[in-house]
Amino acid sequence: MGRVTETDPPPSGHSESAQRARMGFRAAAVLVVASSAAVLVVEITALRLLAPYLGLTLETSTLVIGIALSAIALGSWAGGRIADRADPRRLIGPALAASGIVVAFTPAVLRSVAEWAPPLLLFIASLTILVPGALLSAVTPMVTKLRLSTLAETGTVVGQLSGLGTAGAIAGTVVTGFVLLSRFPITAILVGLGTLLVVGAALFEWRTRGVRRLSAAALALAMVTAGLVSSFAPGSCHAETKYHCAQVVADPERDGGRTLILDGVRHSYVDVDDPTFLEFTYVRALAAVVDVAFPARQPLDAYYLGGGGLTFPRYLASTRPGTRGLVSEIDAGVVRIDRDELDTPDAGIAVRVEDGRLGLTRLPTEGQDLVVGDAFGGVSVPWHLTTVEAMTDVRRVLTPDGVYVANLIDHGDLAFARAEVATLRQVFDYVVVAGEPEDLGMDPVAAPDGGNIVVAASDRPIDPSAIHTALDARETDWTTAAGADLAAWIGDDVEPLTDDHAPVDQLLEPYQVRRPQ
CATH class of the missing domain: 3.40.50.150 (Vaccinia Virus protein VP39)
Known part of the structure; x- marks a missing residue:
């Protein structure tokens, strides 16, 4: 009988450690759908947030879409490489939390830069889309890594999660365009989304690792600060309509x-x-x-x-x-x-x-x-x-x-x-x-x-x-x-x-x- 090396798959197809590490389908689906939807919420609201300063033109739309696609590509590539080198369970929570904080502070940061340092607006706007977009897009390859236990199911797992990610992106687009922007101010949408991402990060850490590596008090303080800063930032609206x-x-x-x-x-x-x-x-x-x-x-x-x-x-x-x-x-x-x-x-x-x-x-x-x-x-x-x-x-x-x-x-x-x-x-x-x-x-x-x-x-x-x-x-x-x-x-x-x-x-x-x- 031949020797089993470290690179060979487990004889039974599922080792005990792999069974423990593998993420459940329901949890994986929630993470992939939510993170993909959040990327599109950020992209669409960015168009509305930048319109007062860059105009609502084809060039503005092309710029924002291009940056968002770059963020998705960067996050997917980097997330997959990092997931092969470190335990994804240690990375998903921080990625969600960091993206949530950036998203929550985006209205205040962009409006302040537009008023006080206009030459920096394009650079800062790019970062406020690129950073959370890349962090959120990195979640899908990390979750994919946790769902895989054998090479025999690679196609099924990757296909399922890819489809779920696309469904999440569609949901984020439709809900933002038809529901959120018509009912809530941009500031409320982004601060609310940031808060949900931070809460999701805390829940993930608690459920998967059993330890509180992220300080709930510090995250709560960051969200409250983001809300207050955004409320007093320049350029806020008396009313936000569907278009203006x-x-x-x-x-x-x-x-x-x-x-x-x-x-x-x-x-x-x-x-x-x-x-x-x-x-x-x-x-x-x-x-x-x-x-x-x-x-x-x-x-x-x-x-x-x-x-x-x-x-x-x-x-x-x-x-x-x-x-x-x-x-x-x-x-x-x-x-x-x-x-x-x-x-x-x-x-x-x-x-x-x-x-x-x-x-x-x-x-x-x-x-x-x-x-x-x-x-x-x-x-x-x-x-x-x-x-x-x-x-x-x-x-x-x-x-x-x-x-x-x-x-x-x-x-x-x-x-x-x-x-x-x-x-x-x-x-x-x-x-x-x-x-x-x-x-x-x-x-x-x-x-x-x-x-x-x-x-x-x-x-x-x-x-x-x-x-x-x-x-x-x-x-x-x-x-x-x-x-x-x-x-x-x-x-x-x-x-x-x-x-x-x-x-x-x-x-x-x-x-x-x-x-x-």
């Missing part, structure tokens, strides 16, 4: 003045006592276009892509009695803020909680005198509201003499603004742009700085000089461009945006200011 971190700030110089701030950007200024007061220059430019396009005090059928604080719908309802305004606003939380804190009037303004592109499809043909585009995700117009196809639908709902007027934001060489104006010129017969002289190439000395640009489009002529006069009357220093001047400003190499190719986030220059003009 929202604040309403009173104007100390005007009794009725209120500013709606979404993700750190001043989206709307409303005077609840005087709806005709227009603080932002771009809103005065919208009003100037309407003044020129339609007779004074003529009631309009108006449709608004995006609501925000409903500044312009209030203005038209007040200055043109009988106007019927319909607003498509995707964020129900913003609609609640409008109603509860900004005193939205019921007369003349109806609001639907819906995506603007879908709202367009529900409108009858030639039913609107005016369509206003003022929808933003962060500082960029959602791409599906910029394309030839979307503008064709806008043209469909307008009367033959109707007008589309939109607010755009861009910086640098204004590549997005030029592309969007080129798109409108492909759909409508007449287009006029209003903006700062240097942004429209009217200043031979100053380079474009960017900011808000207002564009008007129609199938009937729009008088750019009349709009210029109306802008002067509203105390703006903006000018207008149309015809050959506008074509020269756009350039010859600009392609219109389409549903098949609308790289809005790539065209948009990083913004330099955090408020509309």
